[in-house]
Amino acid sequence: MEWxxxxxxxxxxxxxxxYVDTPQGQIAILxxxxxxxxxxxxxxxxxxGPLSEGFIxxxxxxxxxxxxxxxxxxxxxxxxxxxxxKTFPVKIEGRQVWLGLEGVTP
Amino acid sequence: xxxxxxxxxxxxxxxxxxxxxxxxxxxxxLKMAPELYEITIFGDEPHPNxxxxxxxxxxxxxxxxEETILNPLGWYAExxxxxxxxxxxxxxxxxxxxxLTEDGCSAPYDRLLLAIGAAAAIAPIPGNHLPGVFSYxxxxxxxxxxxxSELGGEAVVIGGGLLGLEVxxxxxxRGMGVTVVHRRAWPLDKQLDARxxxxxxxxxxxxxxxFLLDKESAEILGDTxxxxxxxxxxxxxxxxxxxxxxxxxxRIAIAQAAGLQCETGILVNDTLQxxxxxxxxxxxxxxxxGQTYGLVAPLFEQAKVAANHLAEYGRMRxxxxxxxxxxxxxxxxLFSAGDFMxxxxxxxxxxxxxxxxxxxxxxxxxxxxxxxxxxxxxSIGPWLFQLMRDGTDVSAFRDNIVFGETHLGNSGHAGENxxxxxxxxxxxxxxxxxxxxxxxxAIREQGLFTLEEVRKCTKASASCGSCxxxxxxxxxxxxxxxxxxxxxKKALCGCTDFTHQEIRDAIIQQKLLxxxxxxxxxxxxxxxxxxxxxxxxxxxxxxxxxxxxxDDAQSRFINxxxxxxxxxxxxxxxxxxxxxxxxxxxxxxxxxxVAERHNVPMxxxxxxxxxxxxxxxxxxxxxxxxxxxxxxxxxxxxxxxTVKSCVGTEFCRFGVQDSTHLAIELExxxxxxxxxxxxxxxxxxxxRNCSESTIKDFGIIGVDSGWELYVxxxxxxxxxxxxxxxxxxxxxxxxxMAKAFLQxxxxxxxxLERTAPWVERVGLDHIKAIVVMDVASRQQLAARLDFxxxxxxxxxxxxxxxxxxxxxxxxxxxxx
Ligand SMILES: Cc1cc2nc3c(=O)[nH]c(=O)nc-3n(C[C@H](O)[C@H](O)[C@H](O)COP(=O)(O)OP(=O)(O)OC[C@H]3O[C@@H](n4cnc5c(N)ncnc54)[C@H](O)[C@@H]3O)c2cc1C
Ligand code: HEM
Ligand code: SF4
Numbered sequence: 064m065e066w067x068x069x070x071x072x073x074x075x076x077x078x079x080x081x082y083v084d085t086p087q088g089q090i091a092i093l094x095x096x097x098x099x100x101x102x103x104x105x106x107x108x109x110x111x112g113p114l115s116e117g118f119i120x121x122x123x124x125x126x127x128x129x130x131x132x133x134x135x136x137x138x139x140x141x142x143x144x145x146x147x148x149k150t151f152p153v154k155i156e157g158r159q160v161w162l163g164l165e166g167v168t169p
Numbered sequence: 170x171x172x173x174x175x176x177x178x179x180x181x182x183x184x185x186x187x188x189x190x191x192x193x194x195x196x197x198x199l200k201m202a203p204e205l206y207e208i209t210i211f212g213d214e215p216h217p218n219x220x221x222x223x224x225x226x227x228x229x230x231x232x233x234x235e236e237t238i239l240n241p242l243g244w245y246a247e248x249x250x251x252x253x254x255x256x257x258x259x260x261x262x263x264x265x266x267x268x269l270t271e272d273g274c275s276a277p278y279d280r281l282l283l284a285i286g287a288a289a290a291i292a293p294i295p296g297n298h299l300p301g302v303f304s305y306x307x308x309x310x311x312x313x314x315x316x317x318s319e320l321g322g323e324a325v326v327i328g329g330g331l332l333g334l335e336v337x338x339x340x341x342x343r344g345m346g347v348t349v350v351h352r353r354a355w356p357l358d359k360q361l362d363a364r365x366x367x368x369x370x371x372x373x374x375x376x377x378x379x380f381l382l383d384k385e386s387a388e389i390l391g392d393t394x395x396x397x398x399x400x401x402x403x404x405x406x407x408x409x410x411x412x413x414x415x416x417x418x419x420r421i422a423i424a425q426a427a428g429l430q431c432e433t434g435i436l437v438n439d440t441l442q443x444x445x446x447x448x449x450x451x452x453x454x455x456x457x458x459g460q461t462y463g464l465v466a467p468l469f470e471q472a473k474v475a476a477n478h479l480a481e482y483g484r485m486r487x488x489x490x491x492x493x494x495x496x497x498x499x500x501x502x503l504f505s506a507g508d509f510m511x512x513x514x515x516x517x518x519x520x521x522x523x524x525x526x527x528x529x530x531x532x533x534x535x536x537x538x539x540x541x542x543x544x545x546x547x548s549i550g551p552w553l554f555q556l557m558r559d560g561t562d563v564s565a566f567r568d569n570i571v572f573g574e575t576h577l578g579n580s581g582h583a584g585e586n587x588x589x590x591x592x593x594x595x596x597x598x599x600x601x602x603x604x605x606x607x608x609x610x611a612i613r614e615q616g617l618f619t620l621e622e623v624r625k626c627t628k629a630s631a632s633c634g635s636c637x638x639x640x641x642x643x644x645x646x647x648x649x650x651x652x653x654x655x656x657x658k659k660a661l662c663g664c665t666d667f668t669h670q671e672i673r674d675a676i677i678q679q680k681l682l683x684x685x686x687x688x689x690x691x692x693x694x695x696x697x698x699x700x701x702x703x704x705x706x707x708x709x710x711x712x713x714x715x716x717x718x719x720d721d722a723q724s725r726f727i728n729x730x731x732x733x734x735x736x737x738x739x740x741x742x743x744x745x746x747x748x749x750x751x752x753x754x755x756x757x758x759x760x761x762x763v764a765e766r767h768n769v770p771m772x773x774x775x776x777x778x779x780x781x782x783x784x785x786x787x788x789x790x791x792x793x794x795x796x797x798x799x800x801x802x803x804x805x806x807x808x809x810x811t812v813k814s815c816v817g818t819e820f821c822r823f824g825v826q827d828s829t830h831l832a833i834e835l836e837x838x839x840x841x842x843x844x845x846x847x848x849x850x851x852x853x854x855x856x857r858n859c860s861e862s863t864i865k866d867f868g869i870i871g872v873d874s875g876w877e878l879y880v881x882x883x884x885x886x887x888x889x890x891x892x893x894x895x896x897x898x899x900x901x902x903x904x905x906m907a908k909a910f911l912q913x914x915x916x917x918x919x920x921l922e923r924t925a926p927w928v929e930r931v932g933l934d935h936i937k938a939i940v941v942m943d944v945a946s947r948q949q950l951a952a953r954l955d956f957x958x959x960x961x962x963x964x965x966x967x968x969x970x971x972x973x974x975x976x977x978x979x980x981x982x983x984x985x
Contacts, residue, residue, distance in 0.1 A: 118703055
């Protein structure tokens with residue numbers, strides 16, 4: 064796995080998200096109220112809505128298309144819905160955000 | 170005791186009573202303060218908390234006992250709660266602050282919650298303790314009755330109230346012969362008048378239940394087991410099983426013995442505290458402002474308030490509840506609430522259809538609903554109950570009130586169908602495709618009590634909300650009461666207990682200038698809020714403080730953040746503003762060229778006379794906006810959309826007024842106006858009304874002498890014709906009236922409430938009084954709107970110039 068620098072945390076709006084284009088498709092990078100960063104595949108398991116555009120609160124993101132709620136820690140839709148999204152490792156050093164990805168050159 | 174040790178241990182909460190009210194209070198408490206207490210619960214029944222109101226379906230063999238469990242043992246373990254079942258508390262030692270149990274245990278408390286419910290009342294007549302005499306209160310009663318019913322024979326039920334009829338129904342379903350004995354002339358006399366009682370009696374008789382009315386019981390017969398019942402008139406009836414359902418008595422003994430003030434129930438104040446402030450009480454054992462309650466809805470309200478104080482939030486007050494009842498006997502529809510007898514000083518509106526077995530009666534006083542009784546068709550129950558609790562003035566539709574809301578023109582969202590008559594497969598929620606059967610199953614199996622819970626678990630009514638009424642009916646008919654437990658006070662969302670209005674008031678009074686400040690000051694449960702409260706609070710902050718309030722992009726829906734409509738495939742649509750729908754060849758050419766250059770997949774006219782470029786990638790938005798050089802049309806926002814226009818005097822041979830130019834003036838005067846929901850206007854040049862002004866939020870129709878102004882129209886999910894606000898002469902007058910009306914709407918309506926339901930809710934007369942009659946208030950409203958609009962800039966121009974970042978590009982592109 065490679066750690067890739069995404070940029071400063073300030074580039075991700077607080078309580079909001081951005082996305083990165085990767086060879087594995089878009090990955091949503093979300094920042095919650097405590098500056099915790101989550102990285103998940105940018106497709107809601109329901110109809111593929113871009114999760115980077117949803118409301119994020121705590122460990123949950125609300126999909127912008129039909130308001131599905133996704134648990135970002137488990138990568139699963141919350142009841143009563145069912146579905147998974149792939150989660151990716153992230154870490155923050157100083158203000159720099161890093162994303163862990165397989166199969167890429169740094 | 171060592172003071173250091175005291176600091177390190179958690180406060181201890183002891184709950185006596187492992188029933189519906191007590192456990193609801195614990196659940197509410199855990200939501201707010203999961204770590205505050207070490208919790209110990211005592212219950213004298215052998216079961217974990219189960220849903221007592223489903224005892225009759227269990228008795229009738231319609232449900233299994235396991236299905237009624239609300240909190241399985243695992244729930245207690247998961248929350249670290251120590252549960253003692255089959256353990257009766259016999260004394261409270263208020264000096265040592267501990268409770269003592271029958272089997273000699275003791276448990277110390279810092280806070281004590283009494284939720285010991287009520288016991289069945291037993292008639293003080295000879296023989297009342299014979300084997301074969303039952304009460305009907307808990308699972309063991311059901312288990313014993315079930316066993317006895319297996320022997321067949323005759324059952325006599327003393328007391329023809331709700332519980333009596335339920336147990337009669339259950340025993341009948343078990344195959345017993347059943348007679349209900351009642352001391353009044355008709356059953357259910359606390360819920361029905363004579364006419365309704367007769368209909369009910371007939372329906373129950375058709376199901377094989379017999380009635381003996383106007384009978385006073387004197388003695389239960391039998392030596393070793395009940396054999397019959399003798400009445401005061403010396404007549405007798407034989408019985409193998411006898412059930413007493415003559416009422417309930419709040420359990421007060423242990424409270425009384427501990428010196429807590431009691432009358433019928435344990436006395437509590439508005440914070441559910443007893444005479445001893447460390448001791449709280451909720452549920453049927455409680456007497457609050459002279460009232461005791463025997464239905465779960467008010468008990469759950471009490472539980473919520475008690476939990477709020479136990480959690481040391483200390484904010485809510487319990488102020489009593491209005492209740493309604495519904496009989497849960499399969500196939501019999503009955504609803505009653507408030508004062509349904511009427512009499513002197515009251516007015517009645519009734520409907521009786523003997524053939525269909527339908528009887529409806531609504532009692533009015535001073536044009537307000539004070540009670541009602543519905544038999545055979547209870548579909549208008551929830552609506553009637555809401556009118557009653559809200560004290561709505563019904564003079565405008567009093568004569569039709571028994572037909573329900575459908576006959577009044579409804580832009581609200583109550584159900585029009587009778588949910589209980591629908592087949593299980595019938596679709597209730599069209600948005601999410603949820604059928605009746607799955608909702609009823611979820612209510613029963615998952616122990617749901619509120620609309621919110623049904624929305625969460627099934628998604629029914631979670632989207633457009635137009636099936637809310639139907640879902641409420643299903644809740645009512647499945648649970649037997651109206652579970653929308655705090656009707657006058659609907660919290661904005663699950664993150665807070667405050668209502669829309671309370672939040673708005675706080676934002677104004679405490680000058681809260683951002684979403685996060687509001688959340689922090691008002692003690693939001695989730696500091697990040699949710700998809701419901703964030704946009705609402707952002708709107709309230711911006712409306713209250715147009716200059717200083719922070720407009721938080723992350724608290725706006727994606728559409729309003731990207732300033733374009735997101736489509737189902739994640740692309741966006743671009744709709745530039747074209748004032749009044751009047752464009753020019755040059756402008757059209759430019760739009761066409763932009764569309765061509767960017768390969769826009771579709772170009773289409775919108776329903777509101779504007780042009781829509783569909784299928785644009787987010788990354789391309791700023792570039793397209795720059796090339797168009799036109800302002801945003803706000804077609805994506807809860808905002809002023811378009812002002813539609815017709816041709817008018819300029820070209821039309823019928824026109825009497827210049828509709829196109831008025832439309833342009835209006836659109837220029839109101840553009841960039843955010844609102845609780847989308848706002849649509851239209852101007853027609855004569856009464857032929859080609860631009861459909863009468864289904865607009867604010868519609869204008871030219872007449873010979875000037876302009877007629879209509880408000881509160883809607884052409885969407887629920888069609889509603891706009892109502893005449895007033896007539897004016899000049900363009901300036903139209904503009905001022907429109908601004909005043911819309912500003913009043915902006916300041917008063919709830920977020921996501923359109924003008925149609927808002928006008929119905931507050932009443933056109935009230936709006937006229939402020940906007941039309943009162944010149945000063947009209948001018949102030951218009952001025953406030955002008956000020957708010959002066960603070961808004963065109964978002965597309967801002968984005969093009971770099972002042973606004975919509976984060977169009979990805980954060981990073983990572984090559985393979
Ligand atoms: C058959 C039936 C049908 C009903 N149908 C409806 C309906 O359709 N709609 C509706 O709204 N309501 C209905 N009700 C009423 C509703 O069930 C009650 O209002 C509600 O359960 C009361 O809750 P509670 O917590 O106050 O009391 P309970 O649920 O009775 O809980 C009190 C618990 O405390 C225990 N307890 C008492 N004393 C002690 C002690 N000293 N030590 C330890 N434990 C103790 C009791 O055994 C009991 O388990 C129905 C009731 C019955 C019996
Ligand atoms: C159809 C379902 C059930 C039937 C017919 C049933 C029947 C009984 C009976 C007859 C008793 C003995 C009561 C007595 O002492 O006289 C009993 C006790 C008990 N039941 Fe049930 N029960 C059912 C479901 C449940 C469920 C779902 C639970 C818990 C989840 C439960 C938990 C208990 C417990 C804990 C006891 C007490 C045992 C004791 O005294 O130590 N039962 N039940
Ligand atoms: S509403 Fe009247 S003025 Fe306008 S186009 Fe129709 S007919 Fe002509």
